Amino acid sequence: xxxxxxxxxxxxxxxxxxxxxxxxxxxxxxxxxxxxxxxxxxxxxxxxxxxxxxxxxxxxxxxxxxxxxxxxxxxxxxxxxxxxxxxxxxxxxxxxxxxxxxxxxxxxxxxxxxxxxxxxxxxxxxxxxxxxxxxxxxxxxxxxxxxxxxxxxxxxxxxxxxxxxxxxxxxxxxxxxxxxxxxxxxxxxxxxxxxxxxxxxxxxxxxxxxxxxxxxxxxxxxxxxxxxxxxxxxxxxxxxxxxxxxxxxxxxxxxxxxxxxxxxxxxxxxxxxxxxxxxxxxxxxxxxxxxxxxxxxxxxxxxxxxxxxxxxxxxxxxxxxxxxxxxxxxxxxxxxxxxxxxxxxxxxxxxxxxxxxxxxxxxxxxx
Amino acid sequence: xxxxxxxxxxxxxxxxxxxxxxxxxxxxxxxxxxxxxxxxxxxxxxxxxxxxxxxxxxxxxxxxxxxxxxxxxxxxxxxxxxxxxxxxxxxxxxxxxxxxxxxxxxxxxxxxxxxxxxxxxxxxxxxxxxxxxxxxxxxxxxxxxxxxxxxxxxxxxxxxxxxxxxxxxxxxxxxxxxxxxxxxxxxxxxxxxxxxxxxxxxxxxxxxxxxxxxxxxxxxxxxxxxxxxxxxxxxxxxxxxxxxxxxxxxxxxxxxxxxxxxxxxxxxxxxxxxxxx
Numbered sequence: 109x110x111x112x113x114x115x116x117x118x119x120x121x122x123x124x125x126x127x128x129x130x131x132x133x134x135x136x137x138x139x140x141x142x143x144x145x146x147x148x149x150x151x152x153x154x155x156x157x158x159x160x161x162x163x164x165x166x167x168x169x170x171x172x173x174x175x176x177x178x179x180x181x182x183x184x185x186x187x188x189x190x191x192x193x194x195x196x197x198x199x200x201x202x203x204x205x206x207x208x209x210x211x212x213x214x215x216x217x218x219x220x221x222x223x224x225x226x227x228x229x230x231x232x233x234x235x236x237x238x239x240x241x242x243x244x245x246x247x248x249x250x251x252x253x254x255x256x257x258x259x260x261x262x263x264x265x266x267x268x269x270x271x272x273x274x275x276x277x278x279x280x281x282x283x284x285x286x287x288x289x290x291x292x293x294x295x296x297x298x299x300x301x302x303x304x305x306x307x308x309x310x311x312x313x314x315x316x317x318x319x320x321x322x323x324x325x326x327x328x329x330x331x332x333x334x335x336x337x338x339x340x341x342x343x344x345x346x347x348x349x350x351x352x353x354x355x356x357x358x359x360x361x362x363x364x365x366x367x368x369x370x371x372x373x374x375x376x377x378x379x380x381x382x383x384x385x386x387x388x389x390x391x392x393x394x395x396x397x398x399x400x401x402x403x404x405x406x407x408x409x410x411x412x413x414x415x416x417x418x419x420x421x422x423x424x425x426x427x428x429x430x431x432x433x434x435x436x437x438x439x440x441x442x443x444x445x446x447x448x449x450x451x452x453x454x455x456x457x458x459x460x461x462x463x464x465x466x467x468x469x470x471x472x473x474x475x
Numbered sequence: 476x477x478x479x480x481x482x483x484x485x486x487x488x489x490x491x492x493x494x495x496x497x498x499x500x501x502x503x504x505x506x507x508x509x510x511x512x513x514x515x516x517x518x519x520x521x522x523x524x525x526x527x528x529x530x531x532x533x534x535x536x537x538x539x540x541x542x543x544x545x546x547x548x549x550x551x552x553x554x555x556x557x558x559x560x561x562x563x564x565x566x567x568x569x570x571x572x573x574x575x576x577x578x579x580x581x582x583x584x585x586x587x588x589x590x591x592x593x594x595x596x597x598x599x600x601x602x603x604x605x606x607x608x609x610x611x612x613x614x615x616x617x618x619x620x621x622x623x624x625x626x627x628x629x630x631x632x633x634x635x636x637x638x639x640x641x642x643x644x645x646x647x648x649x650x651x652x653x654x655x656x657x658x659x660x661x662x663x664x665x666x667x668x669x670x671x672x673x674x675x676x677x678x679x680x681x682x683x684x685x686x687x688x689x690x691x692x693x694x695x696x697x698x699x700x701x702x703x704x705x706x707x708x709x710x711x712x713x714x715x716x717x718x719x720x721x722x723x724x725x726x727x728x729x730x731x732x733x734x735x736x737x738x739x740x741x742x743x744x745x746x747x748x749x750x751x752x
Contacts, residue, residue: 258650
């Protein structure tokens with residue numbers, strides 16, 4: 109078991125910079141999730157850790173050793189691929205045993221360990237089948253089995269669940285979480301799925317255009333996004349953003365005027381917010397209320413999406429912005445009717461023009 | 476079924492029959508002729524009157540045909556083995572490794588196969604003499620590789636490119652070395668492409684005449700096509716057609732058997748199930 113450290117890592121492919129100066133330390137036994145939009149470099153970063161790509165600059169350390177120049181087999185890693193990448197000509201047993209054979213383990217030991225892993229992943233009855241005779245979920249379990257049987261220092265997962273259907277994905281997600289609990293080894297997991305990131309991670313690393321935007325615990329990223337990109341990226345329904353104007357700020361609050369004229373005192377550290385400065389106000393759809401304190405925006409409700417246990421309502425504000433609200437079931441909203449969305453000040457985020465967030469107070473524990 | 480489709484079917488059947496006859500008649504003629512001797516050789520009859528095997532016996536007793544066949548088999552087998560070995564490793568480099576000038580190299584390999592044999596003949600002759608391989612079987616192997624390598628490399632490279640890259644990466648992550656990856660992962664998956672390629676290379680080498688004719692001198696190093704071409708009768712004016720035909724039939728049989736054997740080995744869809752698809 110080991111920690112992973114990236115120091116000043118850069119990667120360029122034929123002149124395009126894919127990874128720019130990434131410094132990152134992943135602790136021993138940590139479950140770290142890389143998220144980001146497609147093309148942000150998250151898979152590349154994982155492959156740099158694996159040694160499947162070589163860094164253009166910087167260094168990679170695993171367990172305190174510099175492994176930058178070492179091939180994958182000397183790094184003590186195991187990887188699970190999005191496409192499973194099972195060896196099609198080998199049975200499940202041979203697939204799982206392949207890595208052990210490479211490690212020159214003894215026949216009897218290989219057998220014992222393959223059986224052990226097959227038992228853990230409920231693959232025992234499938235050991236003599238070929239990959240083409242397995243379902244998607246079974247193939248994925250074989251791919252995971254192939255990784256865990258080698259007892260690597262670090263596990264790398266490259267979007268392992270994105271080829272599975274929704275219900276199976278939830279089931280495998282739980283299985284991976286259980287696996288991490290029982291093995292306590294360092295895991296790095298790449299995904300573009302919000303829910304996977306939030307539920308599995310000890311720490312989420314949000315990547316954008318080859319840079320780390322923010323790294324932290326899921327709740328930390330949800331409550332205290334450092335900038336507008338992280339705020340928009342984290343959260344299963346995207347945060348609403350409104351162009352507002354600062355009216356004045358003090359130590360602990362910034363007064364802003366909303367489109368339509370209403371004033372709102374947002375409790376963020378406002379030192380340095382000049383009156384008249386253009387800011388962006390962010391509020392998550394789940395925090396928007398139909399009644400209560402705080403300033404309100406009014407406008408026509410354009411669309412209501414019924415999700416069963418809740419509804420998503422879209423309101424067109426006076427400046428043309430479309431605001432989303434998650435509303436509990438039972439509340440009647442009609443499309444085309446005028447509506448009012450209240451913005452509780454304590455749930456609001458403020459971002460400056462360069463995208464950085466004005467820090468919110470740490471005492472708030474609401475969500 | 477109405478008259479029109481019946482007519483179309485009959486026409487199609489006739490066409491098939493014509494193509495089949497065109498392709499098979501020469502071989503049939505050789506087979507029939509190989510059972511004849513003396514003046515019967517020039518009988519216009521299409522059917523064999525007698526089943527006279529004396530030509531076959533003569534091929535092996537009068538000529539050292541066993542030795543000749545062995546030469547051909549040796550040369551073809553070594554050519555196939557070397558071609559596959561070189562082509563698989565080359566295909567790995569050309570299909571998987573990114574390097575400068577890869578496209579140019581592929582074109583050069585293709586270009587080599589476009590030269591007519593005669594164009595390289597004198598150069599090859601110099602090369603083989605310089606290497607001291609004149610009138611030896613290794614010399615023929617070297618010459619035949621010039622004919623087989625371009626297409627074996629091309630076929631295997633295109634096939635290698637089709638294999639999912641993750642398979643290779645999974646093997647690296649599993650701790651395999653590049654040679655192990657080729658041996659344990661690529662070779663089994665390339666088998667469906669290698670079998671027909673090997674067969675083609677074998678046929679090319681088996682049928683090769685010009686190099687074998689030019690680079691050998693003695694009867695001990697002759698291959699089948701040369702030996703058949705050099706068969707001579709009692710006098711200048713007499714060609715031993717019976718012997719020629721019997722020998723031709725004998726050397727066709729191994730090829731037919733090989734094709735039949737390989738046909739079963741060519742397993743399709745072996746990569747199914749490797750990745751989601």
